[in-house]
Amino acid sequence: NAGVMQNPRHLVRRRGQEARLRCSPMKGHSHVYWYRQLPEEGLKFMVYLQKENIIDESGMPKERFSAEFPKEGPSILRIQQVVRGDSAAYFCASSRSPRGSDTQYFGPGTRLTVL
Amino acid sequence: GESVGLHLPTLSVQEGDNSIINCAYSNSASDYFIWYKQESGKGPQFIIDIRSNMDKRQGQRVTVLLNKTVKHLSLQIAATQPGDSAVYFCAEFGRSGGSNYKLTFGKGTLLTVNP
Numbered sequence: 001n002a003g004v005m006q007n008p009r010h011l012v013r014r015r016g017q018e019a020r021l022r023c024s025p026m027k028g029h030s031h032v033y034w035y036r037q038l039p040e041e042g043l044k045f046m047v048y049l050q051k052e053n054i055i056d057e058s059g060m061p062k063e064r065f066s067a068e069f070p071k072e073g074p075s076i077l078r079i080q081q082v083v084r085g086d087s088a089a090y091f092c093a094s095s096r097s098p099r100g101s102d103t104q105y106f107g108p109g110t111r112l113t114v115l
Numbered sequence: 116g117e118s119v120g121l122h123l124p125t126l127s128v129q130e131g132d133n134s135i136i137n138c139a140y141s142n143s144a145s146d147y148f149i150w151y152k153q154e155s156g157k158g159p160q161f162i163i164d165i166r167s168n169m170d171k172r173q174g175q176r177v178t179v180l181l182n183k184t185v186k187h188l189s190l191q192i193a194a195t196q197p198g199d200s201a202v203y204f205c206a207e208f209g210r211s212g213g214s215n216y217k218l219t220f221g222k223g224t225l226l227t228v229n230p
Contacts, residue, residue: 040223042222042223043218059217104161106159109158
């Protein structure tokens with residue numbers, strides 16, 4: 001049973017370009033969470049989604065960042081017009097049940113570098 | 116604001132010794148606490164969790180202790196092995212300041228096991 005999958009594992013973008021990060025949850029999981037990790041820091045919550053719904057986006061920057069989890073296909077974290085400060089590792093997690101009642105399992109992350 | 120933090124950023128132990136990693140938290144309304152292990156270049160891996168109504172929980176070679184009086188959490192690893200070398204994060208799950216439930220991570224402790 002495959003775990004949470006993320007791609008690409010590494011992504012390099014120039015300032016002003018768009019970054020698209022994909023996350024496929026574990027089989028049977030319908031709850032997805034995105035986190036950002038800066039070097040030598042813990043993970044910071046960004047957004048929580050269920051299929052076709054954004055449940056909590058309180059950790060998302062107000063501009064340039066968006067997330068979706070369509071009925072079919074992976075969850076996408078999209079960063080428009082990237083800046084150097086967006087360089088970080090972005091982790092996706094999934095759970096079977098709504099958060100609080102079930103463990104979140106993490107993917108390997110996408111390491112974004114903005115030149 | 117609410118936060119989860121760690122007393123020691125680095126810990127170096129000899130193979131076979133026991134390791135203790137500590138964590139302080141400030142949100143007394145947290146529902147449960149989780150320890151994650153993160154190896155270089157990988158996503159966080161669930162180790163063990165503990166509900167707020169418990170004070171001790173044991174797993175395979177690991178024990179988590181929760182002291183709600185002083186808001187302190189610790190992870191004990193018995194007979195530490197080189198494969199235990201990683202960054203360990205404590206995380207708390209709960210609501211803070213009327214916000215939605217979310218997982219809040221501490222900064223991490225780097226555990227190095229010397230052969």
